[in-house]
Amino acid sequence: MIIEINTTDDANQIAAPCRICSRVGLNSILPLGGSAEAQSAAVATSDARWSLDLAWCPSCSLAQITESIPTDILTRESALPASAMAGVVLQAKSVVEQVCEKLELGPESLAIEIASNDGYLLQWYQQAKIPVLGIEAAQDVAWIAESKHGIGSFPDRFGLEFALQLKREGHCADVIHANHVLGHVADLNDVVAGFAALLKPEGMAVVEVPYLKDLLDEANFDTINHDHLCFFSLSSLRQLFGQHGMEIVDVERSTLSTGTMRVFAAKTGAWPVQSSVRDLMDQEATWVRDSAQYLAFSNRIQSLRQELGQLLQTLKSEGKRIAVYGGSAKGNTLLESFGIGSHLKIYDPVQLVEDQPDYCLLLATDGAAEILSEQHRYREMGGRFIIPTPTVRIA
Numbered sequence: 001m002i003i004e005i006n007t008t009d010d011a012n013q014i015a016a017p018c019r020i021c022s023r024v025g026l027n028s029i030l031p032l033g034g035s036a037e038a039q040s041a042a043v044a045t046s047d048a049r050w051s052l053d054l055a056w057c058p059s060c061s062l063a064q065i066t067e068s069i070p071t072d073i074l075t076r077e078s079a080l081p082a083s084a085m086a087g088v089v090l091q092a093k094s095v096v097e098q099v100c101e102k103l104e105l106g107p108e109s110l111a112i113e114i115a116s117n118d119g120y121l122l123q124w125y126q127q128a129k130i131p132v133l134g135i136e137a138a139q140d141v142a143w144i145a146e147s148k149h150g151i152g153s154f155p156d157r158f159g160l161e162f163a164l165q166l167k168r169e170g171h172c173a174d175v176i177h178a179n180h181v182l183g184h185v186a187d188l189n190d191v192v193a194g195f196a197a198l199l200k201p202e203g204m205a206v207v208e209v210p211y212l213k214d215l216l217d218e219a220n221f222d223t224i225n226h227d228h229l230c231f232f233s234l235s236s237l238r239q240l241f242g243q244h245g246m247e248i249v250d251v252e253r254s255t256l257s258t259g260t261m262r263v264f265a266a267k268t269g270a271w272p273v274q275s276s277v278r279d280l281m282d283q284e285a286t287w288v289r290d291s292a293q294y295l296a297f298s299n300r301i302q303s304l305r306q307e308l309g310q311l312l313q314t315l316k317s318e319g320k321r322i323a324v325y326g327g328s329a330k331g332n333t334l335l336e337s338f339g340i341g342s343h344l345k346i347y348d349p350v351q352l353v354e355d356q357p358d359y360c361l362l363l364a365t366d367g368a369a370e371i372l373s374e375q376h377r378y379r380e381m382g383g384r385f386i387i388p389t390p391t392v393r394i395a
């Protein structure tokens with residue numbers, strides 16, 4: 001499979017409307033071609049293929065995958081328990097403490113989380129005696145929230161219709177959390193309209209999304225998959241919330257995972273806008289609508305692809321055995337888009353030491369350091385990892 005990455009500017013207008021501002025005529029950044037549905041566990045065998053083209057909107061600056069798959073985070077059937085990641089739980093605790101203090105929450109308040117998972121976040125409100133309500137379609141993790149923390153969840157898809165239903169039932173939120181939800185849903189306006197409908201006049205939405213600048217700078221293009229539809233700038237989020245009578249009043253970067261931006265949004269005029277918003281908007285003015293930034297990103301990915309392809313070819317011609325470590329969603333994008341999926345074998349981590357392939361292409365680049373230290377025996381016995389991003393290196 002050979003996929004040409006076309007980098008000319010005007011030849012790549014995409015007809016799909018922008019997911020935020022509905023503009024027709026998006027600029028292509030990275031046509032990665034068809035990709036098997038990235039979340040499929042059977043990475044190498046899945047036949048399901050979807051187009052996977054990343055484009056940006058010259059009006060609102062949202063970077064987006066232009067096609068959607070039928071299910072998303074709001075309708076998922078199962079999920080991994082978030083509490084398994086200690087860092088995530090601790091960060092949730094710190095954000096909840098911050099919100100409780102800022103909004104002066106108490107027993108009369110209500111905290112809601114969309115995609116509330118196993119209660120990793122809402123538990124902290126509950127411990128502070130603040131009523132909570134979860135919304136989680138995945139019943140496996142919703143059950144953990146209920147049995148472990150006594151947190152009940154609605155399995156419904158969150159959007160304007162469901163928000164209005166909750167409101168009719170007497171629920172009104174002081175705070176709505178949505179961590180890594182907006183990046184995964186097709187209808188952004190429906191979700192944010194739901195926030196606006198469900199929040200009290202001085203309520204706040206606390207939203208974590210992938211930050212576009214980090215994608216462009218770090219060339220983590222392997223995060224682009226069908227589970228990850230949108231990459232946001234602050235400019236694009238302001239536009240999105242503005243369309244629903246809301247504004248961003250504060251913004252910060254996640255200390256836990258690079259590439260994440262956390263915004264605090266409220267009804268327009270309800271809260272003073274912090275200087276953090278102006279500061280980041282000023283920074284974004286230098287790049288967010290500059291097509292050269294997107295072209296540079298596209299070019300970097302192209303050279304990365306060539307470099308990795310050449311390395312693998314050289315190793316193969318030397319008779320080296322190469323395995324793949326990590327059949328994740330990210331890895332699948334990489335395998336598919338680089339057209340190397342069919343040449344590689346996927347191992348169980350235990351087999352790595354037993355079979356001792358010469359090289360192992362590491363696809364879970366997020367936890368590279370951790371995996372390298374876990375697999376020290378493989379490396380001591382002469383095995384080497386190929387780490388593909390942000391630059392190709394052997395470790």
Ligand SMILES: [Zn+2]
Nearest residue numbers: 018021057060
């Ligand atoms: Zn737009």
